Amino acid sequence: MPINIPNDLPAARIFEEENIFFMSERRAHSQDIRPLRILLLNLMPKKIETETQLLRLISNTPIQVDVELLQTASHTSKNTPSEHLLKFYKTFEDVREQRFDGMIITGAPVENLPFKEVDYWEELCEIMRWSRTHVYSTYHICWGAQAGLHFHYGIGKYPLRQKMFGVFEHRNLSPRHMLMRGFDEVFWAPHSRHTEVRREEIAACPDLEILSESDEAGVYIAASRDGRQIFVTGHSEYDRMTLAGEYRRDRERGLPIELPRHYFPGDDPGATPIFCWRSHASLLYSNWLNYFVYQRTPYDLSQLEREGDMQG
Structure with a gap:
């Protein structure tokens, strides 16, 4: 079954061109099943690009999914048309009384700031606190993973001497874990960040387990032992040319930026990158949706509050 999105969302036109199956709202509502409800908190500046990348991955499962797009009210986006935000995005006050099977919290280009200096930090903390009783499983990406690890478990965030930028080799540390089911022993994934979390702090937390790491990029995937919190420090959702776009953007701005590692063939920025992730x-994403959302979430979402209270 496909993802359910509005017909006039920009992603719909892209998915038609890519022959990716999605379902219109009208057709989805005619089916006598309960689709998964996924809340996407989009903190990235180019929201249309990010929502398209993530919706593409969410659509690649046999499960019907309804997605609600969420933005913070305490931050004004400068890189996404206001008409798009008004038409497709809600704020926390709009969804506060609702419950969701899953939530995705994206990264954000604010990793050099202390958490408390991010203008929407208090609002994000409120959303993450609310998620304990109103969302079954939350998937955190890059800075969103750092923010979630800090909020839920007190894990620190540390500056890197050089930006972690490129596509890196990772090891599957827990092949029997359901999130890692079907993974190769070694696989590739992109990273783009100026800060890191440290393995020793995560390993010292009894409620967390490290599922994948890289010799170059460090911890990649960690999860709470109950599967309610998933943390991914990289950007598996990136398109083939996303890192190239970031590299050229920073070069044009005169910022100190190295070539993304293991990305351009022969380290030639004019060459087309291999889409190896x-x-x-x-x-x-399909493992998360299947094993940690679809297979576990209660059919009656009102039960989430009781389970979240037990989670503490």
């Missing part, structure tokens, strides 16, 4: 990304 696409199957990993699809498997990661």
